[in-house]
Amino acid sequence: MTDLATLQQSFQHYLRHQDGAGILTEIVNDAALSAQQRLAVYHEGYYLRLIEILENDFVVLARLLGEESFSQMARAYIHDFPSQYRNIQYVGCRLSEFLARSPVYHEHSLWRELATFEWALEEARIGEQATSVSIAQLAELAPDAWGELSFVLHPTLKVLRLHHNAVEYYQASYAEQAWPELLTHTELQACIVWRKQFAAHYRYVNSAEAWMLGVVLAGERFAQICAGLCDFMPEEEVAPYALGRLQQWFADGLITRLCLAE
Amino acid sequence: MANRQHQQLPYLGFGLGLRPTHYEYILNHRPDVDWFEIVSDDYTIPGGKPLYYLDRIREHYPMVMHGVSLSIGSVDPLDKDYLSQIKALADRIAPQWISDHLCWTGVEGYNMHDLLPLPYTEEALKHVVARVEQVQDYLGRQILLENVSSYVSYQTSQFTEWEFLSAVAEQADCLILLDINNIYVSAFNHHFDPLTYLHNVPRERVQQFHVAGHTNHGTHIIDTHDEPIIREVYDLYAQAVAHFGKVSTMIERDDNIPAFPELYAELQALKAIAAKVTTQAQVQEDV
Numbered sequence: 314m315t316d317l318a319t320l321q322q323s324f325q326h327y328l329r330h331q332d333g334a335g336i337l338t339e340i341v342n343d344a345a346l347s348a349q350q351r352l353a354v355y356h357e358g359y360y361l362r363l364i365e366i367l368e369n370d371f372v373v374l375a376r377l378l379g380e381e382s383f384s385q386m387a388r389a390y391i392h393d394f395p396s397q398y399r400n401i402q403y404v405g406c407r408l409s410e411f412l413a414r415s416p417v418y419h420e421h422s423l424w425r426e427l428a429t430f431e432w433a434l435e436e437a438r439i440g441e442q443a444t445s446v447s448i449a450q451l452a453e454l455a456p457d458a459w460g461e462l463s464f465v466l467h468p469t470l471k472v473l474r475l476h477h478n479a480v481e482y483y484q485a486s487y488a489e490q491a492w493p494e495l496l497t498h499t500e501l502q503a504c505i506v507w508r509k510q511f512a513a514h515y516r517y518v519n520s521a522e523a524w525m526l527g528v529v530l531a532g533e534r535f536a537q538i539c540a541g542l543c544d545f546m547p548e549e550e551v552a553p554y555a556l557g558r559l560q561q562w563f564a565d566g567l568i569t570r571l572c573l574a575e
Numbered sequence: 576m577a578n579r580q581h582q583q584l585p586y587l588g589f590g591l592g593l594r595p596t597h598y599e600y601i602l603n604h605r606p607d608v609d610w611f612e613i614v615s616d617d618y619t620i621p622g623g624k625p626l627y628y629l630d631r632i633r634e635h636y637p638m639v640m641h642g643v644s645l646s647i648g649s650v651d652p653l654d655k656d657y658l659s660q661i662k663a664l665a666d667r668i669a670p671q672w673i674s675d676h677l678c679w680t681g682v683e684g685y686n687m688h689d690l691l692p693l694p695y696t697e698e699a700l701k702h703v704v705a706r707v708e709q710v711q712d713y714l715g716r717q718i719l720l721e722n723v724s725s726y727v728s729y730q731t732s733q734f735t736e737w738e739f740l741s742a743v744a745e746q747a748d749c750l751i752l753l754d755i756n757n758i759y760v761s762a763f764n765h766h767f768d769p770l771t772y773l774h775n776v777p778r779e780r781v782q783q784f785h786v787a788g789h790t791n792h793g794t795h796i797i798d799t800h801d802e803p804i805i806r807e808v809y810d811l812y813a814q815a816v817a818h819f820g821k822v823s824t825m826i827e828r829d830d831n832i833p834a835f836p837e838l839y840a841e842l843q844a845l846k847a848i849a850a851k852v853t854t855q856a857q858v859q860e861d862v
């Protein structure tokens with residue numbers, strides 16, 4: 314290995330582990346500041362910079378844990394999952410995975426879920442651009458074309474399945490209210506997250522709508538979607554329900570293209 | 576060096592860093608700022624608010640792209656995906672120029688998200704020069720490299736920082752973004768004379784100045800960009816203008832960002848210093 318490579322590896326090793334082997338003797342020592350103190354500026358800077366990014370991306374989780382516990386947790390995350398992203402904005406993307414895998418944090422499933430939720434909001438904010446179409450486009454279609462219709466949804470749309478009421482924790486935090494009581498749902502609750510204009514939006518969806526979004530994302534056509542909805546409700550309710558959901562999706566800016574069969 | 580254009584870059588005057596908290600203010604007030612510098616990495620994301628505002632603001636102001644992730648000195652391979660993101664952003668916003676830092680940011684695929692200093696050795700010089708050439712060939716233009724603040728220096732260094740920076744610029748045929756505050760910080764931390772630094776950088780290659788604030792810890796100074804510019808850095812800036820003449824100048828403020836008018840006032844102070852120094856030089860020339 315070259316000298317430069319060796320030096321960079323041992324410097325980086327110091328940043329991550331504060332272990333001076335291989336690097337301490339490489340650094341100029343002087344009376345004003347020792348090599349150790351000089352390296353410590355980088356070591357501390359490394360952790361503090363990334364902890365601050367995480368505090369901004371996981372505001373509610375940070376409030377829930379309190380400053381000290383959050384920064385301890387964030388430190389462990391940065392240590393165990395060093396950033397492999399060129400952009401610092403993605404540093405938090407594996408926090409919920411860390412919380413799930415860490416023996417220390419594994420049991421705190423609410424924290425993990427809050428991390429998942431807040432990261433989904435962050436991802437929606439910086440996710441891909443797409444222009445939503447208006448419901449007027451639907452009205453222009455001939456009624457017999459509807460069955461063949463499929464939809465392209467906003468690229469930032471994500472369907473989360475939640476065990477707990479993390480969303481209510483999030484809301485309480487922003488409303489400056491007391492934390493709610495921790496609930497564990499008997500069935501997973503689906504919640505969608507997406508960007509409309511510049512803001513991240515979210516709302517719960519029931520099982521029929523979650524299923525409908527799934528098949529729309531898979532490219533299924535309106536007729537098949539309606540047929541599938543019969544498993545969720547009496548047949549006569551299907552058409553109004555499907556239409557109602559479509560209207561909502563248009564209003565949410567979730568639909569970015571209507572596709573007709575060739 | 577097949578397709579690189581070697582055009583004379585313009586003098587842009589006095590600019591500020593474009594920061595999200597000021598987007599609305601800038602669009603509503605169209606402040607009398609000559610140009611803006613963006614942190615390229617804030618806009619190499621797929622979409623959202625920053626890109627929207629950038630497209631609008633750049634209709635009214637010249638833009639310069641300043642990146643933090645090139646990692647030109649790392650022994651890891653150059654990040655081709657990053658370069659293609661930078662190129663795509665440049666195609667989108669037509670910046671006056673593109674800059675990054677003379678540093679490394681990580682190895683073995685990791686990113687420490689810090690601007691880490693290089694040893695000033697023959698080996699590092701050769702390595703950096705070859706990479707700058709690759710980057711310039713890829714982007715089809717000269718890039719600017721900026722001197723970083725540092726808290727360590729290496730036993731193995733064979734050159735001073737200014738010798739190293741100058742050699743990189745000469746050998747790779749790139750330009751220099753001279754950060755006046757970083758010179759001040761590093762001079763304090765490594766006990767050298769900042770004027771020696773200023774006077775030993777090739778004048779014709781200095782295309783831009785950065786000026787910023789920092790945090791003084793007594794034994795050492797950390798380049799935090801979260802405070803107003805201090806007197807000593809204003810003074811060093813005056814020396815830089817006296818030596819280099821008219822160089823496009825901007826203030827970097829990345830943290831603890833004040834309302835726009837406060838930064839604007841700092842920019843006016845720099846402008847006044849530059850005007851005074853330039854007039855003095857003119858008078859001396861006339862005599």
Ligand SMILES: [Fe+2]
Nearest residue numbers: 721754785827
């Ligand atoms: Fe700078």
